[in-house]
Amino acid sequence: MKLELPLRLTMQEATTVLGGLRQSIAQAQGAEVRLCASALRELDTAAISVLLQCRRQARERGLSLVLESVPQQLAALMALYGVAELFGLQTAA
Numbered sequence: 001m002k003l004e005l006p007l008r009l010t011m012q013e014a015t016t017v018l019g020g021l022r023q024s025i026a027q028a029q030g031a032e033v034r035l036c037a038s039a040l041r042e043l044d045t046a047a048i049s050v051l052l053q054c055r056r057q058a059r060e061r062g063l064s065l066v067l068e069s070v071p072q073q074l075a076a077l078m079a080l081y082g083v084a085e086l087f088g089l090q091t092a093a
Contacts, residue, residue, distance in 0.1 A: 001028040005037045005047075014046035018053060025057050033058050038069035047074060048081055055086065 003024050009017055025033055035054065040047070051067070058065040067087045070078075078084040 001030060001032075002034040002036060005035060005040045007039050008042040009040060009047040009050060010042060010044045011046040014050050018050045021050065021054050022057055025054060025061065025063070028058075028061070028063055030063070032064040032066055034066045034068055036068045037071060037074055040071050040074060043074055043077070045077065045081070048077060048083060051078075051087065052083065 001024065003021060006013065006017060021035075033054075035051075051065075055065045065087070067089070070087075070089060075084065075089055078087065078089060084090075
């Protein structure tokens with residue numbers, strides 16, 4: 001299953017976005033959920049929380065969560081918070 005992150009994922013949108021993603025993950029078939037972040041342009045730390053909660057839910061269902069097309073801003077924030085490796089992202093040494 002492939003899901004798309006929205007243009008904005010800040011504290012204002014987090015609850016709504018998470019609700020939609022959780023519903024989709026609950027209905028996912030197969031071994032993995034692909035989450036495309038290519039549209040994401042505006043984000044804050046709430047995006048990290050949403051991604052971690054999606055990852056947790058996917059793992060509870062025996063699915064892997066794969067992030068695709070991660071924008072630099074999101075990758076940098078994930079590295080800063082020490083969660084990039086959880087999503088298979090490479091960080092600078």
